[in-house]
Amino acid sequence: MTPGPMRLADAERAWLVFYAALWALPVVSPRDLFPAMGRWGWAGLLPGLVLGLVGAACLWTLGTRASGRSVLEYGPELLGRAGAWVYILLLFALFSVGAVVNLGAIVNLAHVTLVPNLPSLIPTVILGAVTAYAAYFGPEAIVRVAQLLLFVVLPALVIMIALPWINTRPGQLLPLWTVPWGQWWHHGVGDSLTMASAVCLLLFAPPSGGRRGRRDLVWALLAGAWTAMVLVALAIAVFGPNLTAWINYPFIDAMSTVTWGWLPLHRLGHMVALVWEVIAYVSTSTYLWLAASAGGWLFARRRWRPLVPVLAVAAMVADALFVGPDVGARLVTIWLWGAAALGVGVPVCLAVVGALRGRGA
Amino acid sequence: MLREYSAAIMEDAVHIGDLCDAVIRRLPQWGEPLVVLQLRLNLGADSEFRVDAAGPDGSGPWLVYLDSVVDRQRFHREVLQPLAAARTPSAAMWPAAIRPTALPDLQSAILEGYVGIILGNPPDQWLAHDVGRHRARSVAEPSTEKALVGPKEGFVEHINTNLALMREWLPDESFQIRTVEIGRRSHQTVAVCYVRDVVRPGLVPRILKGLRRIRTDFVRDSLEVAEYLVQGSASTFPLVEPTERPDRAVAAILEGRVAILVERSPFALLLPATLLEFHKDSDSALPGPIVTAFVRGLRLVGSYVGVFLPGFLVALLTVNSAPLRPPLALAVSQSRSGLPYPVATEMLFMLVVVDVFTEATAQQPGGVGNALTIVGTLIIGQMAVAARLASELVMIASAAAVIGSFLTLRYHFGHALRIWKYPVLLLSAVAGLLGWVAGGLLLATHLASLKSAGVPYLAPLGPLNLRALATGAWGRAARPRDRRPPTWKPQDPTRSSPGPGLRGSNGGDPE
Numbered sequence: 117m118t119p120g121p122m123r124l125a126d127a128e129r130a131w132l133v134f135y136a137a138l139w140a141l142p143v144v145s146p147r148d149l150f151p152a153m154g155r156w157g158w159a160g161l162l163p164g165l166v167l168g169l170v171g172a173a174c175l176w177t178l179g180t181r182a183s184g185r186s187v188l189e190y191g192p193e194l195l196g197r198a199g200a201w202v203y204i205l206l207l208f209a210l211f212s213v214g215a216v217v218n219l220g221a222i223v224n225l226a227h228v229t230l231v232p233n234l235p236s237l238i239p240t241v242i243l244g245a246v247t248a249y250a251a252y253f254g255p256e257a258i259v260r261v262a263q264l265l266l267f268v269v270l271p272a273l274v275i276m277i278a279l280p281w282i283n284t285r286p287g288q289l290l291p292l293w294t295v296p297w298g299q300w301w302h303h304g305v306g307d308s309l310t311m312a313s314a315v316c317l318l319l320f321a322p323p324s325g326g327r328r329g330r331r332d333l334v335w336a337l338l339a340g341a342w343t344a345m346v347l348v349a350l351a352i353a354v355f356g357p358n359l360t361a362w363i364n365y366p367f368i369d370a371m372s373t374v375t376w377g378w379l380p381l382h383r384l385g386h387m388v389a390l391v392w393e394v395i396a397y398v399s400t401s402t403y404l405w406l407a408a409s410a411g412g413w414l415f416a417r418r419r420w421r422p423l424v425p426v427l428a429v430a431a432m433v434a435d436a437l438f439v440g441p442d443v444g445a446r447l448v449t450i451w452l453w454g455a456a457a458l459g460v461g462v463p464v465c466l467a468v469v470g471a472l473r474g475r476g477a
Numbered sequence: 478m479l480r481e482y483s484a485a486i487m488e489d490a491v492h493i494g495d496l497c498d499a500v501i502r503r504l505p506q507w508g509e510p511l512v513v514l515q516l517r518l519n520l521g522a523d524s525e526f527r528v529d530a531a532g533p534d535g536s537g538p539w540l541v542y543l544d545s546v547v548d549r550q551r552f553h554r555e556v557l558q559p560l561a562a563a564r565t566p567s568a569a570m571w572p573a574a575i576r577p578t579a580l581p582d583l584q585s586a587i588l589e590g591y592v593g594i595i596l597g598n599p600p601d602q603w604l605a606h607d608v609g610r611h612r613a614r615s616v617a618e619p620s621t622e623k624a625l626v627g628p629k630e631g632f633v634e635h636i637n638t639n640l641a642l643m644r645e646w647l648p649d650e651s652f653q654i655r656t657v658e659i660g661r662r663s664h665q666t667v668a669v670c671y672v673r674d675v676v677r678p679g680l681v682p683r684i685l686k687g688l689r690r691i692r693t694d695f696v697r698d699s700l701e702v703a704e705y706l707v708q709g710s711a712s713t714f715p716l717v718e719p720t721e722r723p724d725r726a727v728a729a730i731l732e733g734r735v736a737i738l739v740e741r742s743p744f745a746l747l748l749p750a751t752l753l754e755f756h757k758d759s760d761s762a763l764p765g766p767i768v769t770a771f772v773r774g775l776r777l778v779g780s781y782v783g784v785f786l787p788g789f790l791v792a793l794l795t796v797n798s799a800p801l802r803p804p805l806a807l808a809v810s811q812s813r814s815g816l817p818y819p820v821a822t823e824m825l826f827m828l829v830v831v832d833v834f835t836e837a838t839a840q841q842p843g844g845v846g847n848a849l850t851i852v853g854t855l856i857i858g859q860m861a862v863a864a865r866l867a868s869e870l871v872m873i874a875s876a877a878a879v880i881g882s883f884l885t886l887r888y889h890f891g892h893a894l895r896i897w898k899y900p901v902l903l904l905s906a907v908a909g910l911l912g913w914v915a916g917g918l919l920l921a922t923h924l925a926s927l928k929s930a931g932v933p934y935l936a937p938l939g940p941l942n943l944r945a946l947a948t949g950a951w952g953r954a955a956r957p958r959d960r961r962p963p964t965w966k967p968q969d970p971t972r973s974s975p976g977p978g979l980r981g982s983n984g985g986d987p988e
Contacts, residue, residue, distance in 0.1 A: 230911045253926040260925035260939030381800040390914045
């Protein structure tokens with residue numbers, strides 16, 4: 117039960133990154149993207165993808181240089197005992213905020229799309245308890261659930277991409293090149309930070325060093341970003357850029373417009389929301405585990421599991437109290453910038469320091 | 478004097494050792510060897526205990542046995558007749574007899590159906606010859622795992638018969654059996670069977686260690702041994718796979734698993750066990766990979782329909798009715814009009830009633846079980862609908878849930894599925910589709926947290942291994958069949974070389 121790193125296979129690590137990217141991109145990031153980018157909202161995800169790939173490459177290099185160890189193991193070597201303690205304390209705070217933000221996001225998704233008539237406390241408690249249950253069993257159990265759920269998620273994604281085409285008007289994505297480059301990059305920053313939140317789990321899931329692991333990771337980021345871009349583009353093609361900007365979850369509502377002949381159910385947006393809850397569940401429980409793992413290193417050093425329910429309850433209370441959109445948006449901003457700074461920025465610096473020290477030696 | 482001592486023994490058992498010594502010291506005039514006297518004292522309380530002096534005018538050799546466990550015909554044929562024919566009895570007369578070197582060994586043999594032949598006082602003149610009455614039913618078709626096509630043999634309660642059945646399937650020197658004795662009083666033999674050059678290194682010592690750790694008077698069944706082996710697991714899902722079929726056990730150990738046979742139990746235990754193994758039927762019953770995939774897929778999906786259908790229906794009818802098409806919603810509301818209870822209460826009530834009926838009929842003899850089924854389905858079910866206490870839709874869903882739980886082909890696994898439909902239903906009643914999916918995630922996480930003998934319970938679905946899925950869990954459904962399933966981490970991953978075989982083609986005859 118040591119708060120060690122995630123000893124995951126290459127494919128397992130890549131699936132977690134794929135889930136994190138897929139969950140965060142279309143749900144967390146487009147809040148500024150659609151109003152600013154209009155019909156080019158989907159392309160706004162591209163800078164995020166590029167920066168995500170750069171961040172992943174840096175983290176990969178750092179982990180490989182540290183012989184496949186996690187930041188919990190190589191941190192004290194590079195930063196010194198006190199420096200590592202401060203850094204991991206900050207990571208603990210970051211992942212705790214991440215757990216709150218992600219739990220809040222899936223509760224909001226559930227509340228808006230599935231249970232608008234229920235008090236938000238009920239989905240908060242249910243989802244908080246379920247994610248805590250997964251986090252309690254650690255990364256191996258989370259990954260296994262993620263892989264099991266692929267048999268639901270992947271067909272659902274195919275359906276989500278295939279079905280709304282009947283309601284699209286591709287002309288709404290035209291004309292091309294009407295958005296200024298500056299605006300494009302400016303709003304792409306938010307998405308790059310989202311990608312950072314997806315790849316920063318590599319801090320605790322060190323690479324194996326093989327080519328296959330690198331390839332799997334790149335594919336995970338590409339697949340996550342491509343799926344998100346297609347979904348965003350579909351939503352714009354269905355609703356048009358102006359209406360899309362006013363809809364909370366446009367790609368889910370795009371499925372709500374679909375009625376398929378022989379199916380006993382219609383308005384499939386509910387089913388899509390369920391699939392997104394599943395994707396979010398994997399990511400949220402991962403962040404909860406990361407927070408507990410960092411906390412275990414900081415406080416107890418051995419037993420991180422008791423921290424999981426404590427952090428889960430704290431996240432639930434925080435989500436129940438911070439219902440206002442301002443506080444929520446501020447937390448999201450802290451989470452995204454924090455993930456970029458601590459999850460990618462600091463490791464890049466560490467990689468540079470490590471390289472310089474190595475050269476000096 | 479003996480009566481006095483016997484009375485004293487009965488009154489105060491604490492000093493039995495001292496009293497035995499006293500009796501042995503003071504009664505040399507009996508003429509029996511001391512060992513017979515000791516056996517008389519240790520086993521004599523049993524009314525079936527017999528000491529016969531086989532020699533002329535009541536002298537030795539002495540035959541000591543328990544009348545209840547001895548086959549009288551064998552006793553006469555194999556012991557008394559040779560003794561009567563021989564002038565000077567000697568150990569050479571019973572070449573198959575064992576030679577106990579200490580009193581406890583002799584005593585154990587007698588309790589197991591041997592006759593103790595005491596030629597003299599020193600242990601080298603003791604023999605124990607097996608004339609036991611080994612009652613065992615004949616090998617018959619398994620009652621819990623029937624196969625439409627394929628072998629009809631099933632394990633029985635006699636461990637040597639079961640081992641012989643496996644040996645007949647696998648006359649190979651790499652087939653190994655390690656035995657352990659468990660049961661402080663029952664002294665039952667437990668056999669751990671495996672293929673030496675296939676089984677995962679470290680698995681057999683791990684299982685033997687677990688078996689040696691069992692401290693109990695006796696085990697009633699191999700499933701009790703399974704409980705000891707997975708001690709500490711509070712899961713509703715079985716982590717050890719029981720089977721009644723020798724062919725299945727042999728197939729399992731050839732894949733790299735281990736079979737455990739327990740004396741007096743007709744069920745072998747297969748370790749490690751994974752979720753998909755509980756949904757797997759006999760290969761030979763299904764023709765070809767497509768039919769195999771179809772039937773197994775049907776069984777797999779059907780089993781979980783039983784868990785999720787009631788909750789899904791409740792979620793759609795209570796909280797999330799938007800996805801229902803208007804004609805369907807109208808039909809449902811018409812069928813439910815006039816019912817006094819919410820659909821969740823109705824569903825819960827019906828599921829409990831159906832489960833009660835299932836349990837009531839499961840343990841009853843055929844006639845009573847059939848009668849209960851008729852009462853349950855025809856009278857209570859129809860009357861509940863007629864009295865407007867339950868709607869037809871709920872009746873159908875609850876019946877489908879029960880039928881689904883029996884699609885697993887494993888009785889014990891069905892229990893777990895039957896239990897899990899209740900939390901899913903309750904969560905669905907509270908939070909609709911969100912609760913339903915939360916219930917599913919809880920179940921998935923619970924399954925993901927389990928391991929059986931070091932192998933993840935969800936393997937090869939999680940960790941996802943498509944090759945293992947093709948070669949093991951899905952069996953004949955996909956190629957290649959020449960590899961052993963990597964899930965069990967076998968030492969020798971190759972099952973056989975593909976070879977040319979008989980080539981068949983669609984619509985063509987084999988060459």
